[in-house]
């Protein structure tokens with residue numbers, strides 16, 4: 077027996093209807109009306125399949141196939157989406173998990189432990205990001221929720237109460253990590269590596285670390301009409317030199333897979349007729365190795381100093397954050413790769429360049445991830461799609477890995 081591909085794809089379509097924008101996109105933040113409707117529908121699907129359905133104080137959903145007492149295998153992702161996101165980010169992992177658990181129930185396989193399909197709350201940060209997985213791993217107390225506001229300014233605690241959750245009880249969502257056997261998450265790649273290589277399945281080895289720095293060039297704001305070119309201290313020139321250096325930085329530090337992005341750049345005062353006196357660049361640097369991110373940071377600093385020198389500017393670099401890379405569990409990674417081989421599917425071992433609930437869970441519970449290709453690498457967009465055959469391939473690999481973990485000797 078295997079999973080019911082038709083039912084799996086149909087449920088994925090149905091879920092995309094909750095919060096549908098009409099342009100193929102989905103807006104389903106946690107604690108919204110669409111989120112509530114999606115949960116109610118999931119609860120009905122569980123009832124039809126004879127699975128348990130419960131939610132904890134953080135709004136995390138657990139869809140349970142009972143087994144002999146003991147730590148359950150968790151398999152899941154998140155129900156929430158970014159504003160006008162796609163139908164797959166998060167949703168795929170939840171529906172694949174439901175289908176895995178449902179089809180294992182139908183197979184009547186002798187389990188050695190329970191299996192729970194899980195959906196973590198607010199992964200995408202409509203309020204704070206990784207809210208549910210952090211709460212489950214014991215990282216949140218009631219006081220931590222005070223002062224957090226949503227994108228629309230609504231306090232998190234108010235949104236939770238309006239949706240029927242008690243924010244003061246958030247601590248009760250914490251589980252003893254030793255009471256969870258493993259966590260497996262299936263997700264779209266959100267990049268184009270698998271799509272370009274025409275490989276149906278990715279087995280994630282690491283989630284990359286992220287370094288964020290702010291670089292500020294300061295020169296002098298002057299009249300754009302009366303200041304000759306050679307007398308300017310134009311902060312934009314420093315920014316331009318640094319931007320031009322960014323594509324070469326990964327090779328410069330000897331890490332070809334590293335990525336560096338300037339996604340935010342501000343010139344001040346910011347008028348057509350003023351030479352900019354200040355240029356602020358926000359840089360995002362990612363790699364699987366913390367030492368590489370630190371080397372990138374130093375290289376950015378060196379290029380910024382050179383640019384400042386060349387254009388008679390002052391420059392400062394501020395580290396905003398540095399999140400460590402998260403290695404996933406070696407045994408589970410191997411087991412997931414074996415599941416792909418058993419299904420006759422080609423799989424590539426690869427890092428994840430994006431963040432996932434798996435990175436919050438992995439330091440506490442053995443964790444692995446399965447990726448499927450994103451067509452043209454599109455994600456966080458209404459154009460986010462994956463070929464149905466690849467969706468089924470990924471869910472098949474997920475099922476094989478979960479089946480192994482749920483049936484092996486305790």
Ligand SMILES: [Zn+2]
Nearest residue numbers: 165166199263
């Ligand atoms: Zn996601």
